[in-house]
Amino acid sequence: MRAVIALVALLGSLLLFVCLLWLTADGSLRARSWEKEAAAGTAGTPQARRKLRSPLASAQPGPGSQNRTAHNKNGIYSHDQALKCKEIQDNILSSSVKKKRYSENYYLQIVTKLQHCAWKRRPEEYEKFRSELASCCDAAHNFIVSQNNTPLGSNLSYEVDHKKAIHITEDIFRMLPASPPFLSHPFKHCAVVGNGGILKNSSCGIEIDNSDFVFRCNLPPTTGSISKDVGNKTNLVTVNPSIIAQKYKKLKAKKMTFLQNIAVYGDAFLLLPAFSFRSNTAASFKVYHTLHEFGAKQRAIFFHPSLVSVDETNQNPEEKT
Numbered sequence: 001m002r003a004v005i006a007l008v009a010l011l012g013s014l015l016l017f018v019c020l021l022w023l024t025a026d027g028s029l030r031a032r033s034w035e036k037e038a039a040a041g042t043a044g045t046p047q048a049r050r051k052l053r054s055p056l057a058s059a060q061p062g063p064g065s066q067n068r069t070a071h072n073k074n075g076i077y078s079h080d081q082a083l084k085c086k087e088i089q090d091n092i093l094s095s096s097v098k099k100k101r102y103s104e105n106y107y108l109q110i111v112t113k114l115q116h117c118a119w120k121r122r123p124e125e126y127e128k129f130r131s132e133l134a135s136c137c138d139a140a141h142n143f144i145v146s147q148n149n150t151p152l153g154s155n156l157s158y159e160v161d162h163k164k165a166i167h168i169t170e171d172i173f174r175m176l177p178a179s180p181p182f183l184s185h186p187f188k189h190c191a192v193v194g195n196g197g198i199l200k201n202s203s204c205g206i207e208i209d210n211s212d213f214v215f216r217c218n219l220p221p222t223t224g225s226i227s228k229d230v231g232n233k234t235n236l237v238t239v240n241p242s243i244i245a246q247k248y249k250k251l252k253a254k255k256m257t258f259l260q261n262i263a264v265y266g267d268a269f270l271l272l273p274a275f276s277f278r279s280n281t282a283a284s285f286k287v288y289h290t291l292h293e294f295g296a297k298q299r300a301i302f303f304h305p306s307l308v309s310v311d312e313t314n315q316n317p318e319e320k321t
Helices: 002-041 046-053 055-059 081-097 104-114 123-136 170-175 205-209 224-230 241-246 255-265 278-293
Strands: 155-157 165-167 190-193 213-216 236-238 269-272 299-302
Touching: 081 104, 170 278, 190 205, 205 224, 241 278, 255 278, 269 278, 278 299
Parallel strands: 190 213, 213 236, 236 269, 269 299
Antiparallel strands: 155 165
């Protein structure tokens, strides 16, 4: 009898061991299967794989989430949209205070999700933001270099090479507008149009062109079929000096090509960082002289280095460690 009981106990122990072993193996296989699916879903690129590590991941709805409302195409349930959008906003705030770099895909996810969040106009918030900008930056007077804020004979420190300065000679002084050109023009509706491609197939062109003032970046295309997405109205366009150096050969042999290409911007301002690095000064001045030489409609203006670097100078000392 004792032998039978011992045999039954032994068989029970073996059965329990086999069950535990099977469960462990099954869990491991499932984990590996999930990892394979995740790897396949991110196309195998380093940028895509970094998406799995981005802090935005916490704002994504889980695959097992249940809700009575319909699931929309962006993975956000209608019933939970406000909550999810709040989580995304919290992630933006938390990532902005952390002094670290995130992947490009992290920011693309943020923009994609935010585009489908409900927006509510809050006048008190934009008035507060406008007040903060006015107190720290005074962009109305110091957005660009002018004869008002940069006297003849003064020394203007560079934004990045701040230990270096350029002496404002008569030739340079004559290149500057007498006063900031935007002081007497408060614009109610403005559009800032980037060139990252996010507006592709957006059909936003008409809405952009209806703005009172349109900013564009780095001499982007605005004609042809793309105009239905990005519009073609341009009041101000930035110009990276590297474009002048590389695409237009420092305007030594491609002046006419340059002038023909910028004709699409009408009488827009060309905004250049002449005083960020010393290496940018010559190319920026060359743009000014080329426009002046051929009587072009466009006008070259230059970022004021103190405005561009104001964020660093106004930081809390404890944050500058």
